[in-house]
Every structure is written in structure tokens, then in C-alpha cells.
Amino acid sequence: MYTVKEIFYTLQGEGAQAGRAAVFCRFSGCNLWNGREDDRLISLCTFCDTDFIGTGQDGGKFATAEALASRIGSTWKGEGGVPYVVFTGGEPLLQLDKALIELMHGMGFEVGVESNGTIAAPTGIDWLCVSPKGSAKLVQTSGQELKLVYPQLNAQPELFENLDFKHFYIQPLDDRAGINNTQVCIEYCMAHPQWQLSLQTHKLTGIR
Numbered sequence: 001m002y003t004v005k006e007i008f009y010t011l012q013g014e015g016a017q018a019g020r021a022a023v024f025c026r027f028s029g030c031n032l033w034n035g036r037e038d039d040r041l042i043s044l045c046t047f048c049d050t051d052f053i054g055t056g057q058d059g060g061k062f063a064t065a066e067a068l069a070s071r072i073g074s075t076w077k078g079e080g081g082v083p084y085v086v087f088t089g090g091e092p093l094l095q096l097d098k099a100l101i102e103l104m105h106g107m108g109f110e111v112g113v114e115s116n117g118t119i120a121a122p123t124g125i126d127w128l129c130v131s132p133k134g135s136a137k138l139v140q141t142s143g144q145e146l147k148l149v150y151p152q153l154n155a156q157p158e159l160f161e162n163l164d165f166k167h168f169y170i171q172p173l174d175d176r177a178g179i180n181n182t183q184v185c186i187e188y189c190m191a192h193p194q195w196q197l198s199l200q201t202h203k204l205t206g207i208r
């Protein structure tokens with residue numbers, strides 16, 4: 001049984017795949033925050049910008065990998081190109097398994113994942129983005145991109161710069177001081193060119 005908050009067709013907004021059409025499958029639930037505002041500040045992750053509680057209008061419970069894969073397939077609206085699904089959440093690695101990945105591959109999809117890195121990833125993911133959270137132990141130390149929300153207490157970029165990733169991104173923390181955070185990130189990337197700036201372009205463009 002998979003519990004899914006929402007499934008929707010959009011453009012990937014962040015990281016190296018920004019601008020690419022994708023079906024987003026947002027799983028419900030996270031291991032670093034229960035999603036309730038009252039508990040945010042006592043959680044391992046305190047700055048989440050996402051509602052991942054329960055099942056939304058475009059989500060639901062899926063009894064089998066086949067049923068979920070089929071819904072993802074029918075949500076893809078592109079012609080030509082390579083179909084792309086991004087599994088996110090919440091924390092997708094609480095639910096994503098090899099069976100679902102293999103079904104998506106069988107349907108011709110490339111599989112992307114957005115994870116907090118606290119759970120080892122199954123094999124077969126085509127594009128794994130790990131986004132470490134300061135107070136949580138990092139378990140998954142390899143992948144295609146490491147995307148660090150910055151600035152973040154207990155998660156200085158230097159802690160991650162030698163890990164096994166192809167791309168290293170700094171993404172401005174979206175909070176009340178959002179504009180200043182962007183400037184701080186720009187300055188960090190200019191001083192440390194191993195890191196590139198990732199903007200949340202879906203927020204800038206007003207898409208989902």
C-alpha cells in the first residue's frame with residue numbers, strides 16, 4: 001500500500017533538471033517532521049515548505065505498485081522526449097521500492113527522487129537528489145546531485161563537499177528572510193565554485 005499526497009504534471013523547478021517536464025508523485029509522511037505546525041520547531045527538520053499530511057485531492061491510497069504506476073503514466077501529458085517522474089514527499093524513500101521503479105522503467109520513464117538522505121536508496125534510480133538536513137544523520141552519501149538548503153544550522157557545505165555526487169547545489173532557504181538568503185547563497189557560490197546556485201524556479205514562475 002502506497003499513501004500519496006498528490007500526483008501532478010509540471011516542470012522540475014530545482015537543481016540540474018530544472019525546466020524539465022515531469023510527473024511529481026508526492027508521497028505522504030516524513031521521518032524528520034510529522035507535518036504539524038505545532039511540532040515544527042521540535043523536529044529534526046524545521047523549515048519544510050511542503051504540506052505532505054494525508055492524501056490530497058490529486059492523491060490517494062494505491063494498493064499495488066501497478067495501480068500507482070498506471071496513475072503516474074496517465075498523468076504524463078508530453079509527446080516525444082523521455083517521460084520523467086520525480087518521487088518526492090514527505091520522504092519518498094519511506095515508500096518507494098524496487099518494484100515501482102522497475103515498473104516505471106518498463107513504461108519508458110526515467111526516475112528521479114528527492115530525498116533527505118537519511119534512508120539508503122534502492123538501486124535503479126536514474127537521478128537521485130540528496131538534500132541533507134542539519135540535525136539528521138546522513139546515510140545516503142552518493143547520487144547525482146547534492147542540494148543543500150542554505151544557510152542551515154549544523155549543515156555547513158564543507159561537511160558534504162567530498163561526498164560522491166556529480167553536482168553540488170546551494171538552494172536559498174525560503175523563509176521570512178528569503179531575499180537575504182538568496183544573496184548569501186550567491187556569495188557562497190562565488191567564493192566556492194564547486195557549488196552552483198539552485199533557485200526554486202516553480203515559485204518564481206508561479207507553477208506548481
Ligand SMILES: C[S@@+](CC[C@H](N)C(=O)[O-])C[C@H]1O[C@@H](n2cnc3c(N)ncnc32)[C@H](O)[C@@H]1O
Binds near residue numbers: 048117147149175
Ligand atoms: C519538500 S522536500 C521533499 C523531499 C525530501 N524530504 C527532502 O527533504 O529532500 C523537497 C526539496 O525541497 C527543499 N526544501 C524544503 N523546504 C525548503 C525551504 N523552506 N526552502 C528551500 N528549500 C526547501 C528540500 O531540501 C528538498 O530539496
Ligand SMILES: Nc1nc2[nH]cc(C(=O)O)c2c(=O)[nH]1
Binds near residue numbers: 014
Ligand atoms: N515544480 C516543482 N519542482 C520541485 N522540485 C522539487 C520539489 C519538491 O517539493 O520536492 C518540487 C515541487 O514541489 N514543484
Ligand code: SF4
Binds near residue numbers: 045090091116
Ligand atoms: S525532510 Fe523534506 S519533507 Fe521532511 S520535513 Fe524536511 S524538507 Fe520537508
Ligand SMILES: [Mg+2]
Binds near residue numbers: 049050
Ligand atoms: Mg517543493
